[in-house]
Amino acid sequence: MTSTQPREVDVTGMPVGDFPASSSPVITTSRRRLPAGAAVGTIGKYASLIVACLFALIPIGTIFMLAFKTSEEYRGTGPLVPPSDWLNFDNFVIAFTQGDMIIGFVNTGIILVISITGTVLIGTMAAYAIDRFRFRGRSLVSGLFLLATLVPSVTTQVATFQVINALDLFNTRWSAILLFTGTDIVAIYIFLQFMQSIPISLDEAAMLDGANRFTVYWRIILPLLKPAVATVVIIKGIAVYNEFYIPFLYMPSQDLGVISTSLFRFMGPFGAQWEVIAAGTILVIVPTLIAFLFLQRFIYNGLTSGATK
């Protein structure tokens, strides 16, 4: 929440110092001291890391194995027993076709694209106005944005619901899009922080060449903000993909299910078919896993700049 958070920025523009990948200052243990104690320490260290990994992986692993079991196998074997046929994709087919997962992915995709675009445009516009103009009411405006970060969004839904209702958006995708787009103040702060590192002389030079403010925003600021845009796209993407309560509350209709609500509805019709629920769960996790494997560094970076605001 500190808009003035100083952050070193290197040439490519990514904040440095948070997670330098390979050149990170790894602490070297001094090897000349206490060899016996060091050995015990090393064993303890790896043992606790392995235990942590088991804790993290066992809940995922058992549901993964379950997704490949037949219903007889599910009833007959324990959770720790692997499936007899690792290529049994029946449960995935059922989850996809009968469980409305396709609708869920389509709706999530639509909402994701529109609200991320909206968030980026709104966030950059607000940040541009606040950072590049000196006008009466400027500190009031930035104060209003700052204050809004303190309001926990789950509780205000009680009253937000009436606003969405009055706008006649209840049970449409626009309700979720509007809420995701319009309430992301953290994004504004990420853009603000980053914009402070773009030299103002660039704006001035362009304006001397006859560019107006919109051209400066669109042609100079927005392209230079690319790394910050990437950060916002990633944290926003994760948040929208995982959001449960807003679609649950505002889009109860069956064919407006997003992946969270489609999966949530599995509990009714498939209540006894845990192997199908497991397949649905895995279907939801796989895109996240792929995104994580490819974007690891950006995700780590994005979360640090987002979470500490």
Add this chain to the structure above:
Amino acid sequence: MAITDAPPLEVGASKPIRPGRKQRLTGRRIMPWLFLAVPLAFLFVLTYIPVANMFWYSVTDWDGLDPEKTLVGLDNYIEIFTRPEIFRVFFVSLFYLAGAIAQLGLALFFAALLSFQTRFRNFFKGVIFFPYLINGVAIGLMFLYFFRPDGTLDAVLGAFGVQETPQWLGDPSVVNVSLAATSVWRYMGLNFVLFLGAIQSVPAEQYEAADLDGASSWHKFRYIIVPSIRRILGLSFILAIAGALSAFEMPYIMTGGANGSETFVIQTVDTAFRYSKVGLASAMAVVLLAIVLIITAVQRRVFPDEKADQE
């Protein structure tokens, strides 16, 4: 752009085009508001109007539909603080608070471990962090299976010879422990990554100097690592308290608040959307908002902005 010989903006722009200058000043006055119009409209419609309405509803007995709202003064607030079944749910928060403290401890422990040279470091980091990215409903279903009778947990415990296990989600005396543990599983990775990032932003020379002085790992932890993450630790602690008070998603998805696992936020949204008592629910939301604001104010007092404590 041939700007190398261009004079500073003010001089160059003002001299030759005097008449245009006035127009430009007016333009300058309106311009920022053109950029701010949409963001501010969203801010007001989706944050400030709801918050203002929430205060207004909280002193009425509105049911969410009736065109007439009857003023009832502070009755809703009195009800919250006098009806034990409403206020009691705050005790459930204590489980989440305990969980959050355990979560911070574990995150700190693993962040400190991985800040030392480690094989497969990125693998361990990724595995410990990944749960944080998973969809909440997927986590909920995964742990419903994990905790169900003869589910994963019972099977693992059975492998260690433990046969007598409670109903993890059915027994009111255990359910909140199970749910808080699920929250720890879900959110620990974020704290861990934040702590690790803070530790690694310490210049390597400090550790080298410590090595020269023959410092042990413990000393490095105590005198280099802990001070470097003091601020993020403080921030995380405050966020953990606020998070414990507003715990919602995991219990709502997994038990819907059954078996004594109802939290304050579940109760608030149920009061509003299931029992149609928007007035009372708004008052509950106002109480939670007030608590969160107080906690934030305390945080600001105890941990002022980082600028102040940077050496």
